[in-house]
Amino acid sequence: MRIGITCYPTYGGSGVVATELGIELAALGHEMHFISYSQPFRLSGRSDGIFYHEVPVSNYPLFEFPPYDLALASRMAEVAEFYELDLLHVHYAIPHSVSALLARQMLATRGRRLPFVTTLHGTDITLVGLDRSYLRITRHAIQESDGVTSISNYLKEVTIADFGVDRPIEVISNFVNCDLYAPVTDDEERVRARAHLAKPDEALLMHLSNFRPVKRVVDVVKIFASIAREMPAQLVLIGDGPDRSAAEWLAHDLGINTRVHFLGKQEHVNELLPLADLMLMPSQMESFGLAALEAMACKVPSIATRVGGVPELVEDGVTGLLFSPGDVDAMAHAALQLLGDRERLKTMRDAARRAAQKRFCSSLVVPRYLRYYEQVLEKSR
Secondary structure, three states: OEEEEEOOOOOOHHHHHHHHHHHHHHHOOOEEEEEEOOOOOOOOOOOOOEEEEEOOOOOOOOOOOOOHHHHHHHHHHHHHHHOOOOEEEEEOHHHHHHHHHHHHHHHHOOOOOOOEEEEEOOHHHHHHOOOOOOHHHHHHHHHHOOEEEEOOHHHHHHHHHHHOOOOOOEEOOOOEOOOOOOOOOOHHHHHHHHOOOOOOOOEEEEEEEOOOHHHOHHHHHHHHHHHHHHOOEEEEEEEOOOOHHHHHHHHHHOOOHHHEEEEEOOOOHHHOHHHOOEEEEOOOOOOOOHHHHHHHHOOOOEEEEOOOOHHHHOOEOOOEEEEOOOOHHHHHHHHHHHHOOHHHHHHHHHHHHHHHHHHHEHHHHHHHHHHHHHHHHHHHO
């Protein structure tokens, strides 16, 4: 198949999933065309079967806000026609599904059918799409999509309830390459790899996100501060975003800044996650929790919140521990107990890896997307 993929190329779950999906499909022999305003950050190099098409946006003085959605629609139509794409797969409803709808309409006037699939990822539904400025157009684009998927049952139910859509929505979970995201099996090698982040007698905790308010990065620092008072430990934060400065200053004010490491955006998080003992994910809301899944695949359980789609991923007490948002004291206490019980931690680490392998490996999930594409193409004929 020849498939066009559009996503936000910045640091965030929807862009990661879209990019990884394209990489996995290209490895299976499909031709993938990424269409966006810049190259997705995880799309490094030029793999066989992967092409990138930049969307130029006019800066004409009349436009106070450059009309990216219109430029995207035009570019989608151009790429689809020139490269004879079979379908488009857009990630994050706003504005990508609207642009795909316009592209489909433009090509229809030329006698060409271009079906498109919309994948709902979270804040496109729970935050942006519910804004009165976008609610009607978001609902219309979802209804008019040739296929719609969501990353969790939670998100599917929210979409139906809040937008009143009456069309089928297929739940296809996020996924992880279980060969790439894997634990370090050699204990000595793991100790050597951890040496630049933590001493052998120190616990190593990690957090991975886009540092937006919904991720509650400040809570990560608060949780760690309580842990650091009781035991030798280091904290690594991967990513960047608007709340980074607040987290940095809090670490400074609490006197733990020498034990808190802000690494910024990292391309190869699969090399860092296996070094952690625990993942901290105290989010206000998560429609799935991709960072927790990537950690699970590396044998790292999460201290997370019981929100959104997280309980569909993390089994409380088995592959991680779940709490109410903002309950930093309970999360810190649980982390201390778990880190102090090596046998229980090992059991949970093993369970986390097994759960990722059993349900969320790309080898299991990507074929579901292919089957769904085939269904959409069959209906469009």
